[in-house]
Amino acid sequence: MKNNTNIDNELNTVEKKINDFENNCPVQFALKTISGKWKTSIIQTIASNCPKRFGILKKDLDNIAQGTLTTVLRELENDGILMREVFPEIPPRVEYSLTDKGIRLLPILEELKKWHTTL
Incomplete structure (x- = not known):
């Protein structure tokens, strides 16, 4: 023992x-x-045409489940990468955009892509 x-x-x-x-x-x-x-993928999709609505994101990311998209968006928002803006309209409209921190991440992701292609 x-x-x-x-x-x-x-x-x-x-x-x-x-x-x-x-x-x-x-x-x-x-x-x-x-x-x-x-x-x-979500970060780059939002960056390509910012801001993005949930439905457009879901359409752009073919195989993602709705619950998964919701969870990942919340995680990115909590980490300060994304900003979620809710508009007081009927029907409700929610848009996601990159924060300054998210924008600063884009060149890093590009460098990671370049690094990966050199392997």
Whole structure:
């Protein structure tokens, strides 16, 4: 039993070090912010014709489920990449646009594309 406890303690220490690294490394944090199947596609789609309404985004991103689109839009909004504007109209109109932080991300995404093509 004592060996298992030591192994458990060692694993907890390693996990804590990994979590500390991920939480304190700006590059890791940035990658975590934009990672996911749809995030960069949504950012680039909005950037191509800003602002965009939800229905247009859904149409532009062929295979995305409505719930997935909603979730990813909320995540990007919470991370300060997108801004959501609700207009007091009937029927309600919601538009998504890039924030300054989102706009500053675009050249980085372009560099990532270039980097990927050189592999």
